[in-house]
Amino acid sequence: MAEKMTTIGAGAHFKGKISNASTIEVSGVVEADVATEKLTINESGTFGGSIHSKLVVVSGSYDGNMIADSVWLMPSSRVSGEIKYKSLQLDRGAALNCRVIQNWDEKATPETKTTSPNDDETALANSKDNSAEKA
């Protein structure tokens, strides 16, 4: 067993908070807010809650707000909620019922509105955000 991998086994039900994790594999049921490097939701796994991760692989069910660099939705995955991603792989068969936002930028989020006018990329992202709000 990999030392730095946390597994929530099939039949296990966890509700709460997980922090300081590096790799998490879910085969059971998890209702939690998680910050991690890599998160895998296996076919038998169900995850509800927010995810902050570099890589998320979903084969099971997910419902919540996900912020990840790379998201891979396998054929058996069922996803609802919201996904903010940089790159996404969606396999044929994946059930996706959610809001997806590509290339989210932490600099463009309302919490840290310290944008310089010279930063074209940020300005563009902000204008996109504003138009989305008005629509």
Added chain:
Amino acid sequence: MTDITYISPEIMMEGTLDVTSAKGSTVVLAGHYKGEMRAIDVRLETGSSFTGKIFAQSTEVGGKVNGDIETKSLKLTSSARFEGAILTDELAIDVGAEVSGSISKLQKA
């Protein structure tokens, strides 16, 4: 292997964990946990820390525990640091374990 719940050393978990629905399910804690844990077998490894309550059939403690353990059989290894209440029918304490608190037999339901 997917039946085992393993909490790795760097992790901090807070909440309730219930694995009594699957028979023979094991929880191995190497990291840090705060809250409630229900399982068949629980193993708290050396270096782990636990705060809260454990309900299990068999429990092995090698880490730091602050709280209550209710289990049929309990083993405290030499690296165990326990503070709280123990409710068990079978108890083994290795030389070197630090135990403070109360020890009593399980109530027959």
